[in-house]
Amino acid sequence: MSEKRTEISEIGEFGLIDHIHKQIKIKNSCTLKGIGDDAAVISAGDHVKVITTDLLLEGVHFDLSYAPLTHVGFKAVAVNISDVAAMNAIPKQITVSMALSNRFSVEAVDAIYAGINAAAEHYGVDVVGGDTTASRSGLILSVTAIGEAKKEEVVYRSGAKEHDIVCVTGDLGGALVGLQVLEREKQVFLSNPDMKPELEKYQIVTARQLRPEARMDIIHELREFGVIPTSMMDISDGLASELFHICKASNVGVTIYEDKLPIDKQTFDTAVEFGLDPITCVLNGGEDYELLFTIDQKDFKKLEKHPDIHFIGHITKAEDGKLLVTKSGTVAQLKAQGWKHF
Amino acid sequence: MSEKRTEISEIGEFGLIDHIHKQIKIKNSCTLKGIGDDAAVISAGDHVKVITTDLLLEGVHFDLSYAPLTHVGFKAVAVNISDVAAMNAIPKQITVSMALSNRFSVEAVDAIYAGINAAAEHYGVDVVGGDTTASRSGLILSVTAIGEAKKEEVVYRSGAKEHDIVCVTGDLGGALVGLQVLEREKQVFLSNPDMKPELEKYQIVTARQLRPEARMDIIHELREFGVIPTSMMDISDGLASELFHICKASNVGVTIYEDKLPIDKQTFDTAVEFGLDPITCVLNGGEDYELLFTIDQKDFKKLEKHPDIHFIGHITKAEDGKLLVTKSGTVAQLKAQGWKHF
Known part of the structure; x- marks a missing residue:
C-alpha cells in the first residue's frame, strides 16, 4: 500500500492555511467572523x-x-495586540502559554515575564490565564488576545471600495533590515567571540525587529477624529502581501505610488549598505506591525495633517489589478512575496 | 559578576506558576476572574x-x-473543552495554533485536523482562528477555547462549603494505567519491530489516555436537573491534587472514602498487572478529564440516581484537614502528587 505524501513546502504556508480553512464550517450564531481576518x-x-x-x-x-x-x-x-488593533478594537485580556526546556532558569522566566508584564501594562491588558510546561527544544510562547468593540466599530479586510484612500502608519522595512544587521553581527560574533557587536548606528532598525510596537495609539486617534476605516489589517507579512489580502477580501484593485511609501532614513541607508533595494524592503519586509487601512475620501481632511499616517494610493476596480507607480512614472504589477517560515 | 541561577525543578511546576502569578495585576473591570481557576x-x-x-x-x-x-x-x-465544562459554561469557539516540522506532510496535517474538526463537531464549537507555522522539533498544538454562561451559572473552585457533598464523574486512573500499557508496548516494539502490540484487552484504558472525553454531557444534565455545583474543576492532574486546589480556594477541608472511589475493572486489573496500587492510580493519575464538584446537600436527591456521578465524601472545616478514610476504616492524610512535566 502506498500512501500519498505531499510536502507542506509544495503548497506553501498560505496554501496550507487555505487547505485547512476549507474544511471548517461555522455552526454557532454567536460566531460573527471566523478564520480569514486579523482576528475572529x-x-x-x-x-x-x-x-x-x-x-x-x-x-x-x-x-x-x-x-x-x-x-x-x-x-x-x-x-x-497588533491583530486586535487591526480590527479597530481595544485589547482587554491576554492568555500566555509558555514551554521551556531545562536550559531556562527561574530568572530567565522572570526576564520573559518582565517583558510580558511591561507589554500588558503598556497596552492596558490583563494576563488572565495560560499554561506553563516543559519543552524538549527551547522556548515556545503562545499568546491569545481578546479585545472589545461596538459591533459597528469593527473593521474587516473586506470593506475597501473604489476611490478609497490607502493609508499606512509609521514607516516600513525597518524590521527586515534590522534582522539583516542582527544576523550579520551574530555571524561576526560566532567567528570571533572577542568582537563587540556594532549596533549603535542601527538602533532604530534593530529595535523594529526586536521590540515592535502595536499601533494602538493610531486606533485611539482614529476614534478621536471620528474615523472608521473601510478596511484594515496589520502589516506582519509585508505591505504587498497585505494589499493582496485586502484586494481579495474586498474584491477590489489598488494602485500605490512608490514616492509615497514611508521609509526611515536608517532603514534606507542600511538596506543600501546590505545591497538590498529599499523599496523591496518596504514592499516585502515583514514584521513591521504598522497598520494598513483604507478610508473613504470624505475622511481624508480629518487625517490629512497626521504626522504618522501616509497616503500611499487608492482603491480601484478589481479588474484594474494591483499596480505600483514607480518614481519614474512606470506602472508595474505589484508582487506579493510575504514571509515564508516553511 | 555572578548571576543567580535557580533551576525550575527546584521550585517545581506549581511553584513556578505561583511565582509568575504573584507578579500579575488585574486592571480592567471586565476581567471578572483572572488566573487561578480552570478558565478566566x-x-x-x-x-x-x-x-x-x-x-x-x-x-x-x-x-x-x-x-x-x-x-x-x-x-x-x-x-x-473540559476546562470550559469545569466552569459550568457552554463552549462556543476555539482557536488552534499548530507548529510542524518538515517531517509532517499535508496528509499528516489533514489527519490532525480530522481530529480537531471531529471534536469541534462533537462539542458544537467553531474553529475561529489560529496560526500555522514551521517548527524545528515536531508537532506543537496550542488550543484556546471560549465558552459562554450566565454570570450566576459560573462555578469557581472557591465555592465549596462545609457539609457539601463531593462528587466525581465516570471513573478514575484509567488514563494513567493506559499510558503504562502504551509505554510498555512501545518498548516491546522498539526491541523487536516484528512484535504486534497487544492492545485488545486494554482498549478502555488506552482510549482514556489517547482520546479522552470532556464531560459536557454532565454539564448539560446538571442544567436539566437544576443543579449548580458549589465548586467544580476538571481532573487533569489527579483527584488528590484537584481536591487540594478546591480546599485551598474554598478555605475548607475534605474527607473522602476509599470505598466510594470509582475505578473501572480494566483499570483495576491493569494496575495490578503493572504492580501499581489501584487506589494510588485513582488518587494521583492525571489526564482523566472527569469532573470533580461539590453540591449543596439539598441537591443530593436530584443527582442520587445518576449512574455516572459518584459521591465520594464531604467538605469539612479547613482545620479538619484533607483526609482519606480507607476500606479498613483507617483515617489517612491525603497526599497530592500531581503530574510533573519539569
Missing part, C-alpha cells in the same frame, strides 16, 4: 469580542543569541 | 465569556509512536 469576532451582548492568537518558537520566530528574553516576551504580546 | 471569566453584556488555553507538545504531552494524529487533534480540543 464573536457576539457579546451589545458589544463584540475579537480574539486572535499567535505562536512564537525559538529558532523560527526569534533567536535568543541576539533577542533579549524581555524583548521576546514583549513582542509575543505586541504582535497579538 | 470576562464580562460580555448580560452573559460572561470563559476562556482557557492549553499547549501540547510532542515528546512531552503525547508520543506519536503510539498516539494517532487524529486522536492528538481530538485530545487537544477535548482538554480545553
Whole structure:
C-alpha cells in the first residue's frame, strides 16, 4: 500500500492555511467572523469580542543569541495586540502559554515575564490565564488576545471600495533590515567571540525587529477624529502581501505610488549598505506591525495633517489589478512575496 | 559578576506558576476572574465569556509512536473543552495554533485536523482562528477555547462549603494505567519491530489516555436537573491534587472514602498487572478529564440516581484537614502528587 505524501513546502504556508480553512464550517450564531481576518469576532451582548492568537518558537520566530528574553516576551504580546488593533478594537485580556526546556532558569522566566508584564501594562491588558510546561527544544510562547468593540466599530479586510484612500502608519522595512544587521553581527560574533557587536548606528532598525510596537495609539486617534476605516489589517507579512489580502477580501484593485511609501532614513541607508533595494524592503519586509487601512475620501481632511499616517494610493476596480507607480512614472504589477517560515 | 541561577525543578511546576502569578495585576473591570481557576471569566453584556488555553507538545504531552494524529487533534480540543465544562459554561469557539516540522506532510496535517474538526463537531464549537507555522522539533498544538454562561451559572473552585457533598464523574486512573500499557508496548516494539502490540484487552484504558472525553454531557444534565455545583474543576492532574486546589480556594477541608472511589475493572486489573496500587492510580493519575464538584446537600436527591456521578465524601472545616478514610476504616492524610512535566 502506498500512501500519498505531499510536502507542506509544495503548497506553501498560505496554501496550507487555505487547505485547512476549507474544511471548517461555522455552526454557532454567536460566531460573527471566523478564520480569514486579523482576528475572529464573536457576539457579546451589545458589544463584540475579537480574539486572535499567535505562536512564537525559538529558532523560527526569534533567536535568543541576539533577542533579549524581555524583548521576546514583549513582542509575543505586541504582535497579538497588533491583530486586535487591526480590527479597530481595544485589547482587554491576554492568555500566555509558555514551554521551556531545562536550559531556562527561574530568572530567565522572570526576564520573559518582565517583558510580558511591561507589554500588558503598556497596552492596558490583563494576563488572565495560560499554561506553563516543559519543552524538549527551547522556548515556545503562545499568546491569545481578546479585545472589545461596538459591533459597528469593527473593521474587516473586506470593506475597501473604489476611490478609497490607502493609508499606512509609521514607516516600513525597518524590521527586515534590522534582522539583516542582527544576523550579520551574530555571524561576526560566532567567528570571533572577542568582537563587540556594532549596533549603535542601527538602533532604530534593530529595535523594529526586536521590540515592535502595536499601533494602538493610531486606533485611539482614529476614534478621536471620528474615523472608521473601510478596511484594515496589520502589516506582519509585508505591505504587498497585505494589499493582496485586502484586494481579495474586498474584491477590489489598488494602485500605490512608490514616492509615497514611508521609509526611515536608517532603514534606507542600511538596506543600501546590505545591497538590498529599499523599496523591496518596504514592499516585502515583514514584521513591521504598522497598520494598513483604507478610508473613504470624505475622511481624508480629518487625517490629512497626521504626522504618522501616509497616503500611499487608492482603491480601484478589481479588474484594474494591483499596480505600483514607480518614481519614474512606470506602472508595474505589484508582487506579493510575504514571509515564508516553511 | 555572578548571576543567580535557580533551576525550575527546584521550585517545581506549581511553584513556578505561583511565582509568575504573584507578579500579575488585574486592571480592567471586565476581567471578572483572572488566573487561578480552570478558565478566566470576562464580562460580555448580560452573559460572561470563559476562556482557557492549553499547549501540547510532542515528546512531552503525547508520543506519536503510539498516539494517532487524529486522536492528538481530538485530545487537544477535548482538554480545553473540559476546562470550559469545569466552569459550568457552554463552549462556543476555539482557536488552534499548530507548529510542524518538515517531517509532517499535508496528509499528516489533514489527519490532525480530522481530529480537531471531529471534536469541534462533537462539542458544537467553531474553529475561529489560529496560526500555522514551521517548527524545528515536531508537532506543537496550542488550543484556546471560549465558552459562554450566565454570570450566576459560573462555578469557581472557591465555592465549596462545609457539609457539601463531593462528587466525581465516570471513573478514575484509567488514563494513567493506559499510558503504562502504551509505554510498555512501545518498548516491546522498539526491541523487536516484528512484535504486534497487544492492545485488545486494554482498549478502555488506552482510549482514556489517547482520546479522552470532556464531560459536557454532565454539564448539560446538571442544567436539566437544576443543579449548580458549589465548586467544580476538571481532573487533569489527579483527584488528590484537584481536591487540594478546591480546599485551598474554598478555605475548607475534605474527607473522602476509599470505598466510594470509582475505578473501572480494566483499570483495576491493569494496575495490578503493572504492580501499581489501584487506589494510588485513582488518587494521583492525571489526564482523566472527569469532573470533580461539590453540591449543596439539598441537591443530593436530584443527582442520587445518576449512574455516572459518584459521591465520594464531604467538605469539612479547613482545620479538619484533607483526609482519606480507607476500606479498613483507617483515617489517612491525603497526599497530592500531581503530574510533573519539569
